Amino acid sequence: MARKREGDKRRRILAAATKVFAKKGYFAAKVSEIARKAGVADGTIYLYFRSKEDILVSLFDEVMSEHVERAREELGAVEGAAARLQAIASHHLRVLGSDRDLAVVFQVELRQSTKFMERFSSTWLRSYFDLVGEVVEQGQREGVLRTEVPIKLATKAFFGILDEMVTSWVIAGRETDLTLLAGPLCDLFLRGAAHPDAAASRARPALQPVAAARGGR
Amino acid sequence: MARKREGDKRRRILAAATKVFAKKGYFAAKVSEIARKAGVADGTIYLYFRSKEDILVSLFDEVMSEHVERAREELGAVEGAAARLQAIASHHLRVLGSDRDLAVVFQVELRQSTKFMERFSSTWLRSYFDLVGEVVEQGQREGVLRTEVPIKLATKAFFGILDEMVTSWVIAGRETDLTLLAGPLCDLFLRGAAHPDAAASRARPALQPVAAARGGR
Amino acid sequence: MARKREGDKRRRILAAATKVFAKKGYFAAKVSEIARKAGVADGTIYLYFRSKEDILVSLFDEVMSEHVERAREELGAVEGAAARLQAIASHHLRVLGSDRDLAVVFQVELRQSTKFMERFSSTWLRSYFDLVGEVVEQGQREGVLRTEVPIKLATKAFFGILDEMVTSWVIAGRETDLTLLAGPLCDLFLRGAAHPDAAASRARPALQPVAAARGGR
Amino acid sequence: MARKREGDKRRRILAAATKVFAKKGYFAAKVSEIARKAGVADGTIYLYFRSKEDILVSLFDEVMSEHVERAREELGAVEGAAARLQAIASHHLRVLGSDRDLAVVFQVELRQSTKFMERFSSTWLRSYFDLVGEVVEQGQREGVLRTEVPIKLATKAFFGILDEMVTSWVIAGRETDLTLLAGPLCDLFLRGAAHPDAAASRARPALQPVAAARGGR
DNA sequence: GATGAATGAGCGTTCATTCAT
DNA sequence: GATGAATGAACGCTCATTCAT
Numbered sequence: 001m002a003r004k005r006e007g008d009k010r011r012r013i014l015a016a017a018t019k020v021f022a023k024k025g026y027f028a029a030k031v032s033e034i035a036r037k038a039g040v041a042d043g044t045i046y047l048y049f050r051s052k053e054d055i056l057v058s059l060f061d062e063v064m065s066e067h068v069e070r071a072r073e074e075l076g077a078v079e080g081a082a083a084r085l086q087a088i089a090s091h092h093l094r095v096l097g098s099d100r101d102l103a104v105v106f107q108v109e110l111r112q113s114t115k116f117m118e119r120f121s122s123t124w125l126r127s128y129f130d131l132v133g134e135v136v137e138q139g140q141r142e143g144v145l146r147t148e149v150p151i152k153l154a155t156k157a158f159f160g161i162l163d164e165m166v167t168s169w170v171i172a173g174r175e176t177d178l179t180l181l182a183g184p185l186c187d188l189f190l191r192g193a194a195h196p197d198a199a200a201s202r203a204r205p206a207l208q209p210v211a212a213a214r215g216g217r
Numbered sequence: 218m219a220r221k222r223e224g225d226k227r228r229r230i231l232a233a234a235t236k237v238f239a240k241k242g243y244f245a246a247k248v249s250e251i252a253r254k255a256g257v258a259d260g261t262i263y264l265y266f267r268s269k270e271d272i273l274v275s276l277f278d279e280v281m282s283e284h285v286e287r288a289r290e291e292l293g294a295v296e297g298a299a300a301r302l303q304a305i306a307s308h309h310l311r312v313l314g315s316d317r318d319l320a321v322v323f324q325v326e327l328r329q330s331t332k333f334m335e336r337f338s339s340t341w342l343r344s345y346f347d348l349v350g351e352v353v354e355q356g357q358r359e360g361v362l363r364t365e366v367p368i369k370l371a372t373k374a375f376f377g378i379l380d381e382m383v384t385s386w387v388i389a390g391r392e393t394d395l396t397l398l399a400g401p402l403c404d405l406f407l408r409g410a411a412h413p414d415a416a417a418s419r420a421r422p423a424l425q426p427v428a429a430a431r432g433g434r
Numbered sequence: 435m436a437r438k439r440e441g442d443k444r445r446r447i448l449a450a451a452t453k454v455f456a457k458k459g460y461f462a463a464k465v466s467e468i469a470r471k472a473g474v475a476d477g478t479i480y481l482y483f484r485s486k487e488d489i490l491v492s493l494f495d496e497v498m499s500e501h502v503e504r505a506r507e508e509l510g511a512v513e514g515a516a517a518r519l520q521a522i523a524s525h526h527l528r529v530l531g532s533d534r535d536l537a538v539v540f541q542v543e544l545r546q547s548t549k550f551m552e553r554f555s556s557t558w559l560r561s562y563f564d565l566v567g568e569v570v571e572q573g574q575r576e577g578v579l580r581t582e583v584p585i586k587l588a589t590k591a592f593f594g595i596l597d598e599m600v601t602s603w604v605i606a607g608r609e610t611d612l613t614l615l616a617g618p619l620c621d622l623f624l625r626g627a628a629h630p631d632a633a634a635s636r637a638r639p640a641l642q643p644v645a646a647a648r649g650g651r
Numbered sequence: 652m653a654r655k656r657e658g659d660k661r662r663r664i665l666a667a668a669t670k671v672f673a674k675k676g677y678f679a680a681k682v683s684e685i686a687r688k689a690g691v692a693d694g695t696i697y698l699y700f701r702s703k704e705d706i707l708v709s710l711f712d713e714v715m716s717e718h719v720e721r722a723r724e725e726l727g728a729v730e731g732a733a734a735r736l737q738a739i740a741s742h743h744l745r746v747l748g749s750d751r752d753l754a755v756v757f758q759v760e761l762r763q764s765t766k767f768m769e770r771f772s773s774t775w776l777r778s779y780f781d782l783v784g785e786v787v788e789q790g791q792r793e794g795v796l797r798t799e800v801p802i803k804l805a806t807k808a809f810f811g812i813l814d815e816m817v818t819s820w821v822i823a824g825r826e827t828d829l830t831l832l833a834g835p836l837c838d839l840f841l842r843g844a845a846h847p848d849a850a851a852s853r854a855r856p857a858l859q860p861v862a863a864a865r866g867g868r
Numbered sequence: 869g870a871t872g873a874a875t876g877a878g879c880g881t882t883c884a885t886t887c888a889t
Numbered sequence: 890g891a892t893g894a895a896t897g898a899a900c901g902c903t904c905a906t907t908c909a910t
Contacts, residue, residue, distance in 0.1 A: 025330040027244045041892040111328045113242035121388045146412050153401055154410050157378045164377025171338050192409030193371050195363050258875045459764040461678045475871040545762045547676035555822045580846050587835055588844050594815025595808045605772045618804055626843030627805050629797050692896045
C-alpha cells in the first residue's frame, strides 16, 4: 500500500474497511486485513476507531450524513412532488450504484443484526424517511398525490422499492446502470401498476388507513 | 432436561434456534444455548444438523418450501390480478406477522452475508418472484395492468414494498397487526400514489423499459 | 459386513480394529468405524471391551500370547543356539510379515505412548526377551557364543535388528518377503559385520560389560 | 508470567513442548499446558507455530538438522570403518542419552502414526542411513568389513541396535549412562555374537543377499 | 445379548484488542 | 502518533461411552 498524503489515515481505513467488509462480510473481515489494505499497523486502527464495530458504524454515519445532506441540497432546485421523488430516487440509485462495495456494505453488512438495524433505523433512515415524508405530504397538500394513501405507508413503500432495486442489483452482480431505474420506478410508484380504466384498480379501495400503516420505525 | 414426546427433537431445535437467532443474531448465537433451549445436549444438535449454519439454512428452507407451496394453493381460489396480488400480500404478511422471531430471522439474520443472500435469492426468492411475475403478466394480458410497466420491475417493487413493511414492523417492535396493511399496500401498488387527475402523474412516463429493469436477481 | 457365524463377534471386532488402527492410527480411529466394519452396533463393542484402549491392548495381548507360545513350541524341535536364533527370527518375521495391518499396529500404533510401551515391555516383550536370553545363555554355556558379550546386550541387539527390519518393511510399503531376511540377519548377528581377519574387528574389545547393558526393560 | 530475556520464546515453547509431550504423549498434551510451561499465552504459540503438530515436527526437524550435521563433523577426524561406526554410536547415544525428555519424544511420540513415521523416514532417517551406509561401504572397499553382508541390511541392523538401546533406556527409566554401551555394541555388531571357532557361526551362511534386504525405507 | 440415539466433556485455534517501545 | 508482538477469552464440533428399549 503506497503511503498517500499524511493524515488521511482515517479515510484510508474506512475505504479499506468498505472493501474488506464487502468481500468477506463483517464477521469474517479481519481487522488486520483492513489494516494491511489501509497501509497502517493493526494498532493504528484503534487510534481512529474504538472497535471493529465502530468502523462499520462510522462508515455508515459518515457516508449517510453526507448523502442525506446532499440529497436535501439537490431537492432545493426541484419543483413538484413527482419531480422531487424522482430526484430522491436518482440520488439514491446514483450514490449506491456508483460504488458496488459501498452498496454491498449498505444492503447486506449493515443488516447483520437487529442492533445495527435499530441504530440504522433510528438515525439516518429516520431522517431519510422524514425527507421523503415531507415531499409526500407536500404533494398531498398540493393535490398532486392522493390523500387516501397514508403518508407513512407511501414513504416506506417508496423506500422499499428503491431498497429492493439496489439489493437486486448487488446480488445479481451484473454491470447494469442502476440510475436508469429511477424513471420507471417513479412512474410505477406514482401511477400504479393497474391500468387506469380497469375496474380492478378500484375494486378494493383502501377503506381503512390502518394504525399499523402509521407506525413509525 | 425433560424428555418430551419423541422425534420432535429436530423441530424443537429449529424452534429454539429461531428464538436464539432472533434475540442474539446468528453469529452471537451459541450452539450450546440453542441446545439448552431445545432441551437436548450440545452433541445432539449434530445428529440433526451438519453445522450451525446448516440450522439457519434448514430453518429457511423448510419454512419456505411450506409457505411458497401454501401461497400457490391459496391463489388457486382467487380470480383476477388485483385480488391475487392482494392474496399474496395477505399471505406474506400473515406468515411473517404471526411469528416475530421467525420474521426477525428472515428479515435480518438471513441477510447477513452475501453467501446467504445469494442462496436465498437463487432458491425460494426466485420461485416467489416467479409467482408474482406470473400474476403480473397475466394481469397485463387481461388488460388489467399497464403494459408499460416492465414485469420484473413490478415484481421487485411489489416484493420490495412487502419486505419493507415487514422489516419496519420487526424493527419497530410494536404489537400491530401486519396483515391489515395488505389492502392499503395493494391499493398503492395498483393505483399509485398520484392523484389520477394530476398532470404530475403523467409528467414523466416510463420512456425506456430499461435493460436493468429486466435483470433477474 | 456379512453376518458370519455367531459368537465370533469378539474376533470380528479385533479384526476390524486391526484394519482401522492400521489405516487411521489409534487416535484417529473411530469406535463407530470399527463397529461398522465388524458388523455390530457401536454399543456392542462395549459388551466385549471396556474401552477403545482396551481393544488395542487386547489385540496385542491375544496376538502375543499366541505367538510367544508358538515360538516356544517351534524351538522345541531345534538344536543349537544358532539354529534356534534363526528359528526365532523366522517366526518373528513370518508372523508380522504375513499381515501388514497387524504389523502396522505392532510397529507403530502400539508405540503411541510411554504408557503402552511400558505395558508392552513389562509383559510379552519381557517373556520374548527371556526366550531369546535363554537361547543366548545356553549358547554361551555350550561355547558357541562369545561370553564377552553381555546377554542382555545380545538379546536387545537381536530384537532391535528384527524390529528395525519389520519397521522398515512397514514404512516402505513394498511387497517384499520379510522372511527372506532371517538368514542374512542371523549371519550378521552371529558372525558380525567385520571381516574376521581384519585387525579392526579386534581393535576395540568390549572391555567393560557395563551395568547399563544389563538393565532390564 | 515472568518476561524472560527476549526472542527466546520459540526456544522456550519447544523446550516446554518437549517436556509436555514426553510426560503426556502427543495427543494428550494440551496446547495450553505447553503455553503455561513456556510462560506465554496460548495464542502466542501460534505466532511461532502453525499448529500443535507443527510444534512436534519442528522439534524433530531442528534437533535433527543440528545433530546429523554435527555427527558428520565428528566423523571428519576419525579413520577406519570400525572407529567411525563407534563414533556414530557414541554420538547417537550421547545426544539422546543426555536429555531423557527429548529421547522420549524421539523414541515414542514421533512414532505414533505412520504419517510421522513416513516423514521421519524420508528426511533425517534417510540422511542418517546414508551416513552409516557410506561408512559400511567404505569399510567393505577397504576390506575391513565382510562384503557378503548387504549394505542396507548392515545399516538397518546397526540403527536397529542403537535404537533399541535407546528405547530400552527410555522405558526402563533408570539413570544409567547410555554412552557406555557404544563400545560393547560396536564389538557385537562387528565381531558378532558367535564364538569365531564355533562351527555354528558358519552353519548358515547368508546364501542369498535377498531383494528385501536392499529395500530402502 | 444387542442396539444406536443421546450425551457432554474437552480442546485447538482465532482474532479483536492492548500496550511497551 | 505509530507500531506489531503479545494476549487470552471464547466456541463450534467430535466422539468415546452410556443406557433405555
